Amino acid sequence: RKKADRGMERGRVEDKEQGMRDSVAAMARCYRGFNPTAYLQYNYTPPRADFSRDDSIVLWKLGCLHRAFTEGDVVGETLVDVGSGPTLYQVLSGCEVFGRVVLTDFLDVNRRELRRWLGEEEGSFDWTPYLQHVCKLEGRGPSAWQEKAARLRSVVTEILPIDVHQPSPLPPGALPSPGADCLVSSFCLESVSPDLASFTRALGHVSALLRPGGHLLLIGALGESYYMGGPGVRIPVVPLDEAQVCASLRASSYALLHLSTYTLPPDMRVGVDDVTGIFFVKARKM
Numbered sequence: 001r002k003k004a005d006r007g008m009e010r011g012r013v014e015d016k017e018q019g020m021r022d023s024v025a026a027m028a029r030c031y032r033g034f035n036p037t038a039y040l041q042y043n044y045t046p047p048r049a050d051f052s053r054d055d056s057i058v059l060w061k062l063g064c065l066h067r068a069f070t071e072g073d074v075v076g077e078t079l080v081d082v083g084s085g086p087t088l089y090q091v092l093s094g095c096e097v098f099g100r101v102v103l104t105d106f107l108d109v110n111r112r113e114l115r116r117w118l119g120e121e122e123g124s125f126d127w128t129p130y131l132q133h134v135c136k137l138e139g140r141g142p143s144a145w146q147e148k149a150a151r152l153r154s155v156v157t158e159i160l161p162i163d164v165h166q167p168s169p170l171p172p173g174a175l176p177s178p179g180a181d182c183l184v185s186s187f188c189l190e191s192v193s194p195d196l197a198s199f200t201r202a203l204g205h206v207s208a209l210l211r212p213g214g215h216l217l218l219i220g221a222l223g224e225s226y227y228m229g230g231p232g233v234r235i236p237v238v239p240l241d242e243a244q245v246c247a248s249l250r251a252s253s254y255a256l257l258h259l260s261t262y263t264l265p266p267d268m269r270v271g272v273d274d275v276t277g278i279f280f281v282k283a284r285k286m
C-alpha cells in the first residue's frame with residue numbers, strides 16, 4: 001500500500017514538473033516574435049517617455065534609480081542587469097557607481113540592439129534625452145551627456161544570454177565567485193513567468209547571482225496581464241500586487257529597504273498593455 005502511495009506521489013511530482021517545463025517552453029515561444037524596435041516605440045517614446053511632463057513614467061523610473069544608486073549604501077565592482085531587453089535607461093545611474101556592468105537578455109535580437117548603441121552604429125535607438133535627464137539629476141547639467149555615454153560604453157564589459165528559469169541563469173564563470181555586488185532588473189520576471197510560483201522561483205534563481213549583502217533594484221508591472229512585444233505579439237504577464245512582490249522578496253531572503261509605486265495616468269494607457277501601476281523596490285540580500 002505504502003509502496004503504491006509513494007509511486008502515486010512520485011507520479012504527481014513528475015506531472016507538476018513537466019507542467020512547469022511546458023509552460024516555460026510556451027512562454028519562450030511567445031518571445032520568438034518580440035520586436036525590439038516596436039517595443040522601444042511603445043514604451044520609450046512619448047507619451048510614456050515625455051520628458052516635458054513631470055508625471056511621466058520615465059521621469060519617475062529614472063528618479064527612483066538615481067536615488068537608489070546615490071544614497072551611499074550601494075557599493076562594489078560588478079552590476080548585473082537582468083533581462084535588459086533593448087533598453088539602457090536602467091543602468092544610466094549605476095554606470096557611475098560600478099566599474100563593470102553586465103547586460104543580459106534571453107533574445108539575440110535584444111543583445112544585438114544593445115551592441116548597436118554601444119558600438120555607436122547608425123540607426124540605434126536615441127538614448128540622449130535619458131542621458132541628459134540623468135546628468136541633470138546628478139547636478140552635472142545636461143551638456144555632460146556625452147561624458148555619461150562614454151562612461152557607459154567604457155563600463156559595459158559583457159552582453160550575455162540569460163534564462164531566469166534556469167537555476168543558474170547565466171553561463172558558467174560569467175561572474176566572480178561571491179556573485180555580483182548589485183542586480184538591477186526591470187519588467188523582466190513578471191513578463192517572462194507563466195504564473196506567480198514561476199515568478200518567485202525565477203527571483204530565487206536570479207538572487208543566486210547576487211552576493212550576500214548585495215542590493216537588488218527591481219522595477220516591475222503591477223496588475224498587468226499582457227503586453228505587446230510587437231505588432232500582433234501578445235505576451236502574457238503575471239498580474240502582481242505589492243503584497244505578492246513583498247512575499248516573493250521574503251522567500252528569497254531579501255530585506256526590503258524601499259518600495260514605491262506609480263499609478264499610470266489614463267493617457268499613458270495606450271493599448272500596448274494593461275498595466276495599472278509600476279513598483280520600484282530596493283532590497284538587500286541577507
Ligand SMILES: C[S@@+](CC[C@H](N)C(=O)[O-])C[C@H]1O[C@@H](n2cnc3c(N)ncnc32)[C@H](O)[C@@H]1O
Binds near residue numbers: 031
Ligand atoms: C518587458 S521586457 C523588459 C526589457 C527592459 N528591461 C525594460 O525595462 O524595458 C522583458 C525582457 O525579458 C526577456 N526575457 C524573455 N524570456 C526570458 C527569460 N527566460 N529569462 C530572462 N529574460 C527573458 C525578453 O527578451 C525581454 O527583453
Ligand SMILES: O=[N+]([O-])c1ccc2c(c1)CN[C@@H](CO)C2
Binds near residue numbers: 048057221226275
Ligand atoms: O510605462 N512604462 O514606462 C513601461 C515600460 C516598460 C513596460 C511597461 C511600461 C509595461 N509592460 C512591461 C512589460 O510587461 C514593459
